[in-house]
Amino acid sequence: MSRRAEQPPRERLRPGALPDLIGYRLRLAQQAVFRDFASSVPGISPGRVGMLLLIEANPGVTQSTLAQAVQRDRSTMVGVLDQLEAKGWIERRRGADRRTNGLWLTRAGRLLLARAKRAIAIHEQRVAARLSAAERARLLELLGRISD
Amino acid sequence: MSRRAEQPPRERLRPGALPDLIGYRLRLAQQAVFRDFASSVPGISPGRVGMLLLIEANPGVTQSTLAQAVQRDRSTMVGVLDQLEAKGWIERRRGADRRTNGLWLTRAGRLLLARAKRAIAIHEQRVAARLSAAERARLLELLGRISD
DNA sequence: TATTGTTATACTCTATAACTATA
DNA sequence: TATAGTTATAGAGTATAACAATA
Numbered sequence: 001m002s003r004r005a006e007q008p009p010r011e012r013l014r015p016g017a018l019p020d021l022i023g024y025r026l027r028l029a030q031q032a033v034f035r036d037f038a039s040s041v042p043g044i045s046p047g048r049v050g051m052l053l054l055i056e057a058n059p060g061v062t063q064s065t066l067a068q069a070v071q072r073d074r075s076t077m078v079g080v081l082d083q084l085e086a087k088g089w090i091e092r093r094r095g096a097d098r099r100t101n102g103l104w105l106t107r108a109g110r111l112l113l114a115r116a117k118r119a120i121a122i123h124e125q126r127v128a129a130r131l132s133a134a135e136r137a138r139l140l141e142l143l144g145r146i147s148d
Numbered sequence: 149m150s151r152r153a154e155q156p157p158r159e160r161l162r163p164g165a166l167p168d169l170i171g172y173r174l175r176l177a178q179q180a181v182f183r184d185f186a187s188s189v190p191g192i193s194p195g196r197v198g199m200l201l202l203i204e205a206n207p208g209v210t211q212s213t214l215a216q217a218v219q220r221d222r223s224t225m226v227g228v229l230d231q232l233e234a235k236g237w238i239e240r241r242r243g244a245d246r247r248t249n250g251l252w253l254t255r256a257g258r259l260l261l262a263r264a265k266r267a268i269a270i271h272e273q274r275v276a277a278r279l280s281a282a283e284r285a286r287l288l289e290l291l292g293r294i295s296d
Numbered sequence: 297t298a299t300t301g302t303t304a305t306a307c308t309c310t311a312t313a314a315c316t317a318t319a
Numbered sequence: 320t321a322t323a324g325t326t327a328t329a330g331a332g333t334a335t336a337a338c339a340a341t342a
Contacts, residue, residue, distance in 0.1 A: 057164030
């Protein structure tokens with residue numbers, strides 16, 4: 001018979017059913033990758049770099065089209081783009097349709113993005129350090145089948 | 149010569165360098181999985197269910213130990229546990245060390261978790277619908293190597 | 297009527313710093 | 320001195336609803 005109703009808490013927790021869930025494992029992997037990104041590419045988040053990359057590949061893209069591409073509400077984009085513009089990395093120009101803004105990288109934005117790309121290449125190598133090229137490709141392919 | 153300095157925005161964006169980044173693909177996959185989770189297991193988030201699963205597997209665990217397990221600050225846990233307690237799913241009991249709270253599922257919490265587990269099993273099947281058992285295991289293994 | 301960008305507002309999740317009670 | 324839980328506070332990141340300008 002135990003003297004106490006309470007059991008002593010373990011310092012090392014039993015993981016229970018969690019580790020077999022794809023969503024949980026995805027979250028762990030993503031957190032690890034984002035931590036590495038934050039220390040590898042300081043001063044800008046993965047999401048923001050993603051937007052700059054999309055603007056680079058699609059100069060003149062409208063706010064709404066970009067919002068749709070990153071699956072955010074167009075009202076959400078306003079503040080984000082305000083920040084990128086305040087940093088001097090993008091500019092809004094009048095679009096052909098006068099309701100729209102076209103988004104363009106500035107010279108400073110192109111410079112930042114070039115630097116970020118080099119840092120991301122190193123980050124990407126570190127993230128995939130324990131994967132062969134074939135395994136890395138396999139992972140991307142399997143992730144694609146999850147995302148549909 | 150073009151009549152306009154502006155180029156027409158494409159409705160379908162060029163993805164640029166994004167799709168080859170592991171972090172980006174992880175985020176897409178996780179967003180897809182979380183969307184499915186939200187519609188499959190209404191009323192509770194993946195993170196909250198994860199905590200309930202950890203409490204179930206480690207009855208009497210302290211707040212700080214749980215916080216460490218889910219990689220959150222212990223001050224963050226307070227509000228989260230307040231909510232779980234307000235829902236009637238967990239209770240805080242006095243621990244052996246009188247500074248600590250032991251966390252326990254209530255009967256309602258065990259019922260909720262049993263229901264959630266059944267919903268999660270279906271959710272998990274849908275998420276992995278396009279993966280064979282071997283591919284699913286391979287994905288988890290590759291994710292584990294990303295997470296270290 | 298519908299769309300684009302915007303504003304006001306609010307909600308969720310998270311952290312830091314400082315406090316208290318215990319150890 | 321150190322640790323566990325708590326509080327106050329703040330900062331990201333996000334969404335909804337309503338509006339003006341334009342299509």
